[in-house]
Amino acid sequence: MSGMGNVPSLHSDLVPQHWATERQFVEALAVGQLAPGPNGLWPVSLGFLIGGVRGSLFALSAILLPPLLVLLLDKLYRRVESHPAVEGFVRGLSLATIGVFVVVLLDLFRHGDMSFKSVAVTLGTVLLALTRRIPIPGILALAAVVGVLWR
Amino acid sequence: MNSRLARSGKGFARRANRRDGNKGFYLHSPTSKLSLWRLFLVWLTLGAQSFGGGVATFALIRNAAVERFEWVTEEEFLKDNSLSRITPGMNILALTILLGKRAAGAPGIFVSLAGLILPSACITIVITAFYTQIQGVPVIASALKGVVPATIGLGLFTAFDMAAGTLKTSCKGGRSQLWAALGILLLSGICAAFLKPPVILILLIAGCASGLFQWRQTVKRKEEAPE
Numbered sequence: 346m347s348g349m350g351n352v353p354s355l356h357s358d359l360v361p362q363h364w365a366t367e368r369q370f371v372e373a374l375a376v377g378q379l380a381p382g383p384n385g386l387w388p389v390s391l392g393f394l395i396g397g398v399r400g401s402l403f404a405l406s407a408i409l410l411p412p413l414l415v416l417l418l419d420k421l422y423r424r425v426e427s428h429p430a431v432e433g434f435v436r437g438l439s440l441a442t443i444g445v446f447v448v449v450l451l452d453l454f455r456h457g458d459m460s461f462k463s464v465a466v467t468l469g470t471v472l473l474a475l476t477r478r479i480p481i482p483g484i485l486a487l488a489a490v491v492g493v494l495w496r
Numbered sequence: 497m498n499s500r501l502a503r504s505g506k507g508f509a510r511r512a513n514r515r516d517g518n519k520g521f522y523l524h525s526p527t528s529k530l531s532l533w534r535l536f537l538v539w540l541t542l543g544a545q546s547f548g549g550g551v552a553t554f555a556l557i558r559n560a561a562v563e564r565f566e567w568v569t570e571e572e573f574l575k576d577n578s579l580s581r582i583t584p585g586m587n588i589l590a591l592t593i594l595l596g597k598r599a600a601g602a603p604g605i606f607v608s609l610a611g612l613i614l615p616s617a618c619i620t621i622v623i624t625a626f627y628t629q630i631q632g633v634p635v636i637a638s639a640l641k642g643v644v645p646a647t648i649g650l651g652l653f654t655a656f657d658m659a660a661g662t663l664k665t666s667c668k669g670g671r672s673q674l675w676a677a678l679g680i681l682l683l684s685g686i687c688a689a690f691l692k693p694p695v696i697l698i699l700l701i702a703g704c705a706s707g708l709f710q711w712r713q714t715v716k717r718k719e720e721a722p723e
Contacts, residue, residue, distance in 0.1 A: 382616020433710020492642020
């Protein structure tokens with residue numbers, strides 16, 4: 346969910362207790378969008394606003410722990426891997442992931458400004474990427490330039 | 497030879513040159529210092545370049561792991577991706593962990609996470625510290641206005657690539673498999689769009705449906721096969 350999946354629960358955990366202000370929350374989210382890397386790092390920003398470098402390190406380690414469970418999942422998966430239904434299961438999972446992913450993307454698009462400019466940039470990106478000649482960071486940089494020049 | 501290709505980093509265009517049997521440049525010494533360092537650098541550049549959110553990061557990761565450095569096949573990547581979406585926590589991090597493990601075992605995990613997160617975390621902290629100054633700059637806002645739709649375009653392209661790969665594999669299993677795959681793809685999208693159930697529910701139901709279907713197919717094939 347573009348790193349925003351934990352927004353509601355973190356908000357209700359931190360703000361009513363006055364461990365974080367609304368303003369810090371909003372600011373952290375914006376920084377999360379602006380900074381490179383996964384969007385989900387916005388809690389690091391919030392941690393910094395609340396408790397300096399120590400706060401951000403604390404938030405970072407909290408973010409890093411749950412995904413480690415995937416190793417356990419991986420082990421379990423390897424044990425059942427050879428069963429014929431499992432390959433089908435994973436394929437179904439993968440397909441559904443792609444389906445849901447596309448729906449989320451379209452949703453995000455609708456939440457944007459949906460101007461002619463946005464549509465053009467989106468389509469242009471797809472076409473450029475399909476050529477397989479331009480590296481992805483290049484495409485994004487180009488998009489940034491287009492954003493600045495085309496008002 | 498592979499390290500030269502890895503260093504050139506010319507993206508997609510290099511793919512054709514790599515059909516030499518070597519499965520990427522970690523093959524010979526998966527935990528040697530040199531390879532770990534390379535792995536770290538790959539993730540480092542990834543982390544530093546992925547403006548535009550999780551979708552961009554995902555696209556970059558896939559591009560690096562499956563196409564540019566080829567330490568993972570498309571199928572393996574899809575498997576890791578699926579697992580990472582069922583795990584609690586950020587799926588990008590779970591994916592990084594799995595891919596790091598494939599590249600170089602336990603040290604690979606550490607190095608991949610470090611490479612991905614360090615630049616982003618540091619830059620995040622720095623931006624937070626200076627946020628009030630940056631916020632007003634109109635250039636940044638306009639640049640973002642360009643990058644956000646581009647990220648979505650990138651996501652659509654990545655989805656297309658992944659779907660094409662999976663459907664191709666389904667094709668090999670025969671017509672009915674292909675239809676089943678298309679059906680799952682479309683149904684999951686429709687459910688997600690209109691019913692909006694929790695995502696993991698859709699994933700698990702799709703997985704079970706597909707798993708059962710696959711099982712029946714295998715059983716049928718066994719029955720039809722000449723003894």
